Amino acid sequence: MRKKLLVGLFALFCVVVAHAQTTVSGKVTDAANGAPLGGVTVKAKGTAVTALTGADGAYSIKVTSSVKTLVFSYVGYSEVEAPVRGTNVDVALNSSVSNLSEVIVTGFGGAQIKREVTGNIARVKGKDIEYMPTPSVDAALQGKAAGVFVNSQSGKLGQAVTVRVRGNSSISASSQPLYVLDGIPMTSNSQSSYGGATNPLVDLNPNDIESIEVLKDASAGAIFGSRAANGVVLITTKRGRAGKTQVTFNYQTGAAEATKRLKMLNSEEYATLILEGAKYRDDLDGTPLNDPDSWTTYVKDGVMDYYSYGNWSKDPKKSYDWQDAVFQKAPYRQADLQIRGGTDKTKFFSSFQHLEQTGTMIGNELKRTTGRLSIDQKVNDWMDMGVSLSLSRTYNRRLPDDNAFSNPLQAIALMPMTPFTDPNTGLPAGAPPGDVNIPLYYNPVLSVNYAKYTQDVYRTFGNAYIKAYLAKGLTFQTEFGMDYLSQNEEGYFQTQTVRNQTRASRGLGTNRGAFVTNYNTQSYFNYSTVVNKHNISATLGTQYQQSQAKYNFTEGTAFPSDSYQKIASAATISSGSSSQTDFRFLSYFLRTNYTFDEKYIVAASARIDQSSRFGKNSRSGFFPAISAGWIMSNEKFLQDNKFISFLKMRASYGIVGNAEIGNFPQLGLFSGDAGYAGAAGQRPSQLRNDNLKWETTKQFDIGFDFGFLNNRITGEIDYYVKNTEGLLLNVNIPATTGFNSQVRNVGKLQNKGFEFVLNTQNLVGAFKWNTSFNIARNIGKVTDIAGQIIEGGISSMNRVQEGYAVGVFYTPQYAGVDPANGNALFYLNTKNPDGSLNKGTTSNYNLAQRIVAGDPNPDYILGITNSFSYKGFDASIFFNGVLGNENNIYGMGRYSSASMLYEDNNTADQLRRWQKPGDITDIPQVRLYRVNGSQASSRYIVDGSYIRLRTVSLGYTFNAKQLSKFKIERLRVYVSAQNLLTFTNYTYWDPEVNADSFDSNIAKGNDFYTSPQPRTILFGVNVGF
């Protein structure tokens, strides 16, 4: 049946057009420097006839006598329409600012001029993110594309980044977009087994990227079917260009520091508070303060003197800020070499990069070396072929997850009288042979000095294609791609770390391998033709992807000494395992576009997806979409309008899915991991669901694209509504069943919002000033979760609650401190008979009802870039903003902003505590080891909005004439800074936060001793030959 379809379609599109022909030729140059431009597309307007310029910029095109105009288009340059007068047409192209003429990649060989696109696709040029000191491309998207929310989560290097396209459209399944690199759906989920999740996109050199297209609406995404609901990020790497071989070398170096330090109590302040708390307890028990069993004696001798090596009573003023011990100035350096060129027949691109980045927290380091080679070869007049291959090695010295005593930032919990160094041994506090029970908690510095956990990732992206020109306008392309990820993680924990890593009493070594082989093959026909005013194009094809992940793990203990760090020397192999998991997709897709008279556009697409992840009763899914556009500025009534140079209205509707539901969620399972005392055992581990399928998202989008004043002002406005149903929920079931949850398609949620993009050329001429601005508002709302209680995050405070966005903070409402007795108070928030909430207060926490006290999802996200150039100088200032979200600081607050409940050091604001009747304050009385206000509550839900000066750069490009005697074509020196300023009310380190220990779709906005983003300042030089 499908073969017949193919043949039918093939025949349908083979239309013959005949006319008298003439040949037009000429040369295309760069208006800036007169250099020839190779690879420029020359199109006879109103027909499908195209030609390309050669390396010398020359072209020749056969056109019919009816053709009056040639259209010259080239990536990164403004499109030019030149009238045909005679047989020679030479043009000079200006590099583009307006993006209406950009070519937008739509997947499976599809490409459209921006002005004719009817879906919503955000494009980020590789040039806009090059040489940014962020190792992964997703982090670099922050603030660059409207409606794409990026949270870098922490300052740890190479770790996972949260990306949400038009809100969070899932609860249990992944909400990250699908990343497609040169046609291959990438392996983008973390393969790490230690610390927080890592980011496999780090293995891709962002400077290899030509462009990034984010497919946001259903009509753009439907061709990716069951995997498009979270948006699709198409990454296209650079390819060769006909023309002079260009060599570019870039080197940048600098250093980073943490963006913020926190103000903690010093020794005297600490002593004041803890003694106050001890006295409270002794008074309560009726114990004299000097009794040997009293809390006061305990605090003086057993706490402050003990943990200061007896020094506190001698020198109570001596104080240490433990942040000094764990933050560091972090060097950064990066070298890039790119060589790009080719002839009419053979084009190539190659690149090399070496990057060394040090974390702003001690013990964190990332090094990456990548190489890439792409070759495109014209085999003969009807066939092209090409390959590209990228190899990389990423080395990451990891930090443990945030919720580990060895997380360096947990050092702020240590008391300020504890010195960094044990005075008896000269070694870091807590290192044997000194007392290992000092400091209060494990000293994380020990894990930096005496332990190491490294991750080495060897990554290969390979892609080969053959493209055949079967008939006029008809091509067939078949591609084979692979993404091979080979990862080794190696850890060794010396005996000094035993307090943290109890198994390390005689050394602990671990070694883990992860091997993910991900193959993708796709074949498709593309057809396009122009018949009079009818412009038709179509794509029909199939795709098959299979991914297999294999893991192995070995752990050994009892090493002869810490000089032996490989498991070969371990006396006991204490643990070992291997495992494997698979998924496969088989898909068919069709896309058609029809344009009439360059005014009316209709596009439709559909995909059928089958996957090993779906239950046996719902194996196959169908995902259709339709869209239409009307270019009003081509209508007579606007054609001669001086103000409006471009105006298009477009609308789309379609159905896409989310299949990122893990592997085998539909099966009832037993697992063989329930051994006991050396005997093998099994346990029921998962409940069956034969009907399980993808989540379905129906999305409507309406938008306008506009250009005013000869396109000096361009922009887009979009409004969308995304309704997701059949949400995969880990539906809570009574634990009395022996299970906590079952995966079912039950819930519904909605995201709706608007996006606004504005690009302006404020000043043209010698002094150029361009602004590009984007802002997006998304309103997420869970509409139905079938009565489930879904919670996550720190103390289960994040919650999925009908009527609210996913993951709102649900907790009792703090009412401050009772001036009479220092008790923490909470609002009752019980329902009154009239439905209103009882705002009476109580000191009994159990009586306080929970309310929605905040939302980790931002109301608005925005980015604004101003770029300036004057003669050789260029400058760029980029702010991004995230507004209207709350963060949860309870993870730290319950210990460190808790009226000295425990022996942890506290934030300086706790000095405001209640001390005597009549005191008006928001910090309750100090009561050592008696909970008073440190329960989970709105007290710890704080504003997380920020506006950040994300990057600022200043460069100078030397005059080309001066350089030519050095055989240098281009020389630019620059200084750039990242995260230079942050405007926020946030009380802890960094509002852009998401603790890795708790991260899930639901659990966002949590801070748990999470390291802040680095503030990086770089100097660079860019040389072109």
Added chain:
Amino acid sequence: MKILINNMSNYFKAALLLGTITLVGCEKRLDIAPTASIADNLALNTEGDVLVTLVGAYDGAQSAAAYGGDIMVLNDVIGNSTNINFTGTFAGLSDAYQTQMVSDNNFARDTWAACYNTINRCNNVLTAVAKVTSSTAKKNSVEGEALMLRASMYFELVRLFAKFVGDGDYATNPGVPLVLTPTGNVTDANYPARATVKAVYDQVIADLTKAETLLPSSNGNYVSKWAAAAQLSRVYLMVKDYANARDAANRVITGSGKSLAANFGSNWFTFINNAGATPGEYLFSLKVTAQDGTNSQNTYFGRAIGSIPGTAGRSDCKIRLNHINEYENGDFRKGYFTLSGGNYYTNKHLDRFGDVAIIRLAEMFLTRAECNQRLNTTVGATPLADINRIRARVGLGSLASVTLADITKERSLELAFEGHYLIEAKRLQTAVGTLAWNDPKLVLPIPRRETDVNKNLVQNAGY
């Protein structure tokens, strides 16, 4: 038509064909099976399947939130400011110590879930026990072990999550839900209400009684007849059926062939000193090895002592001098504490591995003595003889006579920090700190997660 296909080489035609073939014939490739787990319909079909599922039940019981130690730790920590300074930062446990628990206390939640998870594993074994066909003895043993583990879980649940026997009418007080069949599909039947305390105890007694008859006298790493009898003795003691408690204890003492270790200290440090061999005095214990299992008594009571390699722990439970002063001078147990960093820690839980002890023989002597004393009988031995036997082992002289108070005090010292503090207070109706024995704050909350998801559950008073 100007078609270029005619110009194509055969090579390219082959490639085109290949590309087209991928359009069809791939669908079978979508049927792949997981490798780390197996489908449920393949899991419980043979005797071997039943045996490994039973091992899984032990694994469940051994989880940290159950008999891996949390059950005992909760019973020692809740309200126990008399004997312990709890300085840990695990909020759930800290709140338990302060008797300031909230309904989403994570220790309550996790212990509840771990017990019911184990119960489901036992129920899977019990429904498939007919597949054990190699011998009747084997089948009996498998059934007895599953009944013993299930009964133990219910016994712990009902003691922690419900009003104690003697507090109101236990025939009407809500206990915990009784689930006696394995979970397949989730239906309305999977949303049970709480059975009464008495119904739970009746089930526990029936299961343990049956287990005692089915189990072999000796069973390697697994539970034996004597473990079931010892647990049954405990259960009867809770419901104040002193005659049955006494008789079960006596059966264990006379039948098990076990005797008190000459050296009290040899009952611990078993991994550090004895390669993890189970001490002879243990009647019911679960193994922890370097590869598998957690000893959470070690987690909270333990501490890394520099001079004793292999020790570990969070140093959360610092033993108060109050407690140490309770022992007579010369009592070996008085010295069974380690002073470190200015605080005392019990030696019972310093070892990271080894068995987690649940019942050891000494308790049976103490139970027999108490019951004989209460009933004015001398089954097996006089109360005085049993108490003097316990005293002699720790280097104390014989008493001339004993009172019930002497016996219960001896019990509290002998079994200190082995998970009895709260239970003993409730059983003997003595105060817990400033709270009465039946104060609602001393009962764990039904986990909020459970009351949220199962509307048939009634929350305990005070939450």
